[in-house]
Amino acid sequence: xxxxxxxxxxxxxxxxxxxxxxxxxxxxxxxxxxxxxxxxxxxxxxxxxxxxxxxxxxxxxxxxxxxxxxxxxxxxxxxxxxxxxxxxxxxxxxxxxxxxxxxxxxxxxxxxxxxxxxxxxxxxxxxxxxxxxxxxxxxxxxxxxxxxxxxxxxxxxxxxxxxxxxxxxxxxxxxxxxxxxxxxxxxxxxxxxxxxxxxxxxxxxxxxxxxxxxxxxxxxxxxxxxxxxxxxxxxxxxxxxxxxxxxxxxxxxxxxxxxxxxxxxxxxxxxxxxxxxxxxxxxxxxxxxxxxxxxxxxxxxxxxxxxxxxxxxxxxxxxxxxxxxxxxxxxxxxxxxxxxxxxxxxxxxxxxxxxxxxxxxxxxxxxxxxxxxxxxxxxxxxxxxxxxxxxxxxxxxxxxx
Amino acid sequence: xxxxxxxxxxxxxxxxxxxxxxxxxxxxxxxxxxxxxxxxxxxxxxxxxxxxxxxxxxxxxxxxxxxxxxxxxxxxxxxxxxxxxxxxxxxxxxxxxxxxxxxxxxxxxxxxxxxxxxxxxxxxxxxxxxxxxxxxxxxxxxxxxxxxxxxxxxxxxxxxxxxxxxxxxxxxxxxxx
Numbered sequence: 001x002x003x004x005x006x007x008x009x010x011x012x013x014x015x016x017x018x019x020x021x022x023x024x025x026x027x028x029x030x031x032x033x034x035x036x037x038x039x040x041x042x043x044x045x046x047x048x049x050x051x052x053x054x055x056x057x058x059x060x061x062x063x064x065x066x067x068x069x070x071x072x073x074x075x076x077x078x079x080x081x082x083x084x085x086x087x088x089x090x091x092x093x094x095x096x097x098x099x100x101x102x103x104x105x106x107x108x109x110x111x112x113x114x115x116x117x118x119x120x121x122x123x124x125x126x127x128x129x130x131x132x133x134x135x136x137x138x139x140x141x142x143x144x145x146x147x148x149x150x151x152x153x154x155x156x157x158x159x160x161x162x163x164x165x166x167x168x169x170x171x172x173x174x175x176x177x178x179x180x181x182x183x184x185x186x187x188x189x190x191x192x193x194x195x196x197x198x199x200x201x202x203x204x205x206x207x208x209x210x211x212x213x214x215x216x217x218x219x220x221x222x223x224x225x226x227x228x229x230x231x232x233x234x235x236x237x238x239x240x241x242x243x244x245x246x247x248x249x250x251x252x253x254x255x256x257x258x259x260x261x262x263x264x265x266x267x268x269x270x271x272x273x274x275x276x277x278x279x280x281x282x283x284x285x286x287x288x289x290x291x292x293x294x295x296x297x298x299x300x301x302x303x304x305x306x307x308x309x310x311x312x313x314x315x316x317x318x319x320x321x322x323x324x325x326x327x328x329x330x331x332x333x334x335x336x337x338x339x340x341x342x343x344x345x346x347x348x349x350x351x352x353x354x355x356x357x358x359x360x361x362x363x364x365x366x367x368x369x370x371x372x373x374x375x376x377x378x379x380x381x382x383x384x385x386x387x388x389x390x391x392x393x394x395x396x397x398x399x400x401x
Numbered sequence: 402x403x404x405x406x407x408x409x410x411x412x413x414x415x416x417x418x419x420x421x422x423x424x425x426x427x428x429x430x431x432x433x434x435x436x437x438x439x440x441x442x443x444x445x446x447x448x449x450x451x452x453x454x455x456x457x458x459x460x461x462x463x464x465x466x467x468x469x470x471x472x473x474x475x476x477x478x479x480x481x482x483x484x485x486x487x488x489x490x491x492x493x494x495x496x497x498x499x500x501x502x503x504x505x506x507x508x509x510x511x512x513x514x515x516x517x518x519x520x521x522x523x524x525x526x527x528x529x530x531x532x533x534x535x536x537x538x539x540x541x542x543x544x545x546x547x548x549x550x551x552x553x554x555x556x557x558x559x560x561x562x563x564x565x566x567x568x569x570x571x572x573x574x575x576x577x578x
Contacts, residue, residue, distance in 0.1 A: 344460070
């Protein structure tokens with residue numbers, strides 16, 4: 001009905017529709033996806049998304065890799081917040097093998113995961129700024145993201161595709177440099193972040209541009225399987241961290257921000273507030289970081305100390321067995337989910353007791369909510385569609401697996 | 402008061418007798434219910450709309466292939482989530498690979514659309530009634546369903562992992578091929 005009226009609108013070229021091929025590579029879409037749009041003037045009549053341009057067969061590869069070698073695959077799902085994916089996977093295996101982590105290891109994980117949530121949300125929100133014409137915030141906040149990556153580098157040696165942590169805990173304790181850099185980050189980041197907030201959050205041009213762009217109702221969002229900030233922007237307070245607390249999230253106090261209209265502005269604001277809440281969690285976890293081991297005593301899965309491998313027979317045997325994946329794995333199936341940058345990231349793991357998963361299915365939030373995109377942009381302007389896509393934070397790696 | 406697994410089973414036995422062929426509690430504490438493809442849509446509808454059950458959210462669905470289960474080679478696993486009570490449930494159906502037809506759940510949840518396309522793409526499960534059952538991640542002209550177990554990832558020529566030397570039953574060069 002709504003579409004009909006556009007046929008007769010004054011914007012159209014002699015009442016004819018134009019087909020616009022947006023993508024696969026287009027500077028405004030931040031990733032490789034194609035949308036074939038039917039345009040009436042500048043309005044979108046319908047959209048047909050094509051995905052799979054960077055599909056790398058992760059589920060198939062995972063069936064041919066020992067458990068510890070699946071971690072680097074998860075890096076490449078949502079590569080804006082790899083540590084959350086890594087740890088979600090570790091927790092899935094820990095659930096299968098029935099491994100309890102020391103409190104310190106779990107608090108360390110919480111700190112890392114919340115740092116990566118901040119990095120993820122920073123990318124999304126600054127890019128919303130870029131797409132509305134405000135590049136400044138992006139350049140400022142990327143310096144902060146860089147500092148988060150330096151923290152990751154200090155823990156695991158890499159920055160983007162982190163492969164952080166191990167099955168059974170963390171690979172090493174926080175280093176003195178990490179402590180120094182984290183304290184520095186916690187001290188200086190909030191003020192710089194509020195500068196960014198000041199540039200956009202109540203900026204009239206930005207608000208006019210974002211309010212009402214790409215809205216979705218709570219009912220439709222739930223029916224479309226939305227989770228994470230996109231769902232919360234529509235007003236539903238579902239958050240895996242609060243619903244099914246993992247990694248001792250139950251110890252921390254944090255609020256779950258929700259929006260009202262489910263539009264671009266609400267998604268922006270929800271992510272802004274989540275950054276503040278993540279900082280709150282990091283403060284609590286870091287100030288109460290318990291003493292103790294940074295990994296569980298699971299020699300079957302956790303590599304022994306390297307010096308021991310060279311000097312002790314027992315350690316050498318375990319090292320060999322872990323690397324060759326000759327470790328006992330229970331038969332069974334588990335589903336574990338974590339709150340990723342974009343929502344409920346789930347791992348459904350079926351084990352037949354072999355070296356590698358019998359079946360591993362990733363519930364990828366981006367893949368699931370991106371199918372609502374045509375409905376969300378129908379009848380809107382092309383420029384709003386670009387903005388809607390960046391505010392949904394569709395990450396091609398997670399979309400295509 | 403949260404919904405316990407026993408209560409779910411009791412409710413199902415009362416409201417849709419015969420729907421649950423068997424059930425067990427998986428390692429993660431989630432109730433697994435085995436049912437048939439003839440009953441799956443009615444069962445999903447009941448689980449979604451019944452006030453006491455209230456499984457409002459389709460978390461994910463995925464296919465699985467067991468080549469050795471004659472007559473039941475392919476399966477589809479549905480994960481549902483009751484957000485009010487925070488209870489999860491897993492439904493499983495199995496069917497022969499020669500007749501991989503399953504009724505679509507797109508009428509219940511629009512989110513099933515791409516999930517089902519994905520499983521069609523990788524396993525060749527044909528979701529009857531699906532509005533747009535095309536390949537989604539693989540190329541359109543692909544001729545196989547690559548996640549089926551007969552398709553090896555790499556050449557199965559590796560012989561350095563003979564399972565017999567590691568205390569396992571098995572074959573040479575199959576586990577990592």
